[in-house]
Amino acid sequence: MNAFNAMLELTRVSKHFTLHHQQGAALPVLDDVNLRLSPGECVVLDGPSGMGKSTLLKLIYANYRVSSGHIRVRDARGGSVDVTQATPREVAQIRRHTMGYVSQFLRVIPRVPAVDVVAEPLLEDAGDDQAAIDRAREAARALLARLRIPERLWCLPPATFSGGEQQRINIARGFIKPRPLLLLDEPSASLDAANTRTVVELMNEARGAGAALIGIFHDRAVGDAVATRRVDVAQFRSKS
Numbered sequence: 001m002n003a004f005n006a007m008l009e010l011t012r013v014s015k016h017f018t019l020h021h022q023q024g025a026a027l028p029v030l031d032d033v034n035l036r037l038s039p040g041e042c043v044v045l046d047g048p049s050g051m052g053k054s055t056l057l058k059l060i061y062a063n064y065r066v067s068s069g070h071i072r073v074r075d076a077r078g079g080s081v082d083v084t085q086a087t088p089r090e091v092a093q094i095r096r097h098t099m100g101y102v103s104q105f106l107r108v109i110p111r112v113p114a115v116d117v118v119a120e121p122l123l124e125d126a127g128d129d130q131a132a133i134d135r136a137r138e139a140a141r142a143l144l145a146r147l148r149i150p151e152r153l154w155c156l157p158p159a160t161f162s163g164g165e166q167q168r169i170n171i172a173r174g175f176i177k178p179r180p181l182l183l184l185d186e187p188s189a190s191l192d193a194a195n196t197r198t199v200v201e202l203m204n205e206a207r208g209a210g211a212a213l214i215g216i217f218h219d220r221a222v223g224d225a226v227a228t229r230r231v232d233v234a235q236f237r238s239k240s
Contacts, residue, residue, distance in 0.1 A: 004072065004080035007181050007212035008037040008060065013069030015052070015059060029055050033069065033236045039180065042203065042213040044223040047233040053216045056233060057183045060214070061101050062091045073099060073181060096124065102174030103185040106158060106166040114161070114169055115140045115154045121177035136176075143172040147198055164190060175202045182206060184215025188222050200225045 013033040016026045029052045037043055045053045058064045060071055062083045072080040073094055081094055095101075109117055115137055116123065122136035144154055147168040153161065158169045171187055188199045196219075203226045207213055217223035223230070 004074050004078060005038070006036050006072075007039050007041075007074050008035075008214070009070075009072045009080075010035040010060070011070045011072070013056075013059060013071060014067045015055060015064065016067050030059075030233075030236045035231065037181075037212045037214055039210045039212050040207055041228045042207050042215070042226045044227040044230045045214065045216050045233050046223075046230050051233045051237055053233050054185055056236075057101070057185055057214070057216065061095070061099065061183055062086070096121075098179060099181045099183065100174050100177070100179040101183045101185070102171060102187045104167045104170070104187060104189045106170040106173075109157070110159060111157050113155045114149065114158045115144065117158060117169055118143060118172040118176055120173065125177075139176055140172065143176055144169075147172055148195060164192075164195075167191065168195060171199055171202070175206065178206070178209060178211065180211055182211055182213045182215075184213060184217075186216055186218060188217065188219060196222060 010033050013030065015030045016028040019027055033056065035043070045056065047053060055064065059066055060073075060083070066084045069084065071083045073083055075081050075094070076097060081090055083091060083094065086094070119136040119140035122139060123133060126132035126136055141154060145151070149165060149168055149172075153165065158166050161169065167190065174182070174187070182203075184203070187203075188196045191199065200222060203213060207226070207228075213226070215226075217226070
């Protein structure tokens with residue numbers, strides 16, 4: 001297998017949506033995206049709302065299928081997986097071990113305590129190893145404390161938490177397991193200044209450890225605090 005030096009590489013990626021309620025009309029969004037991301041970089045996606053920034057992250061994460069082009073992610077063996085061609089099992093493995101997605105929204109898991117929601121990525125790897133389970137929960141408690149979630153909430157399901165508390169639960173869950181590639185969709189939106197600083201610290205710590213980050217930040221100061229370079233998504237906006 002040939003070595004793949006980038007962490008992420010997009011080659012001639014395009015995306016249009018088919019409007020079935022309008023006789024199958026095509027809605028072009030992105031055209032001919034070429035982008036390469038190396039370990040230790042943080043690329044901030046710039047551009048006004050509606051330019052396709054979130055769509056681009058969802059294409060990388062394989063939530064959306066590309067209309068054309070290729071998206072290659074480095075795998076654990078130093079080769080690459082093209083997520084546009086990957087099987088559902090391969091995509092699941094990439095998400096579990098390689099590529100994390102951190103946003104401001106929490107998909108609430110009913111009746112699961114907040115500490116286990118955060119610890120879940122590590123608990124998946126722990127299996128029946130009680131020592132590993134204990135370490136996962138301890139790491140979760142440390143992140144919850146760092147993100148200022150009151151200790152009285154740790155044993156409660158987050159479904160009834162405030163929006164800001166749920167957002168911090170999601171951030172903790174996204175950062176608890178080191179992954180080589182992190183996709184960030186407004187992770188600090190609506191947070192207060194102290195928690196925003198903590199999220200910036202978490203992102204820079206991940207990058208300093210060699211992770212590659214790509215994200216959307218409408219708060220210019222947050223983007224400036226983490227960016228190694230910026231990419232204007234408007235250049236990829238389809239003209240057709």
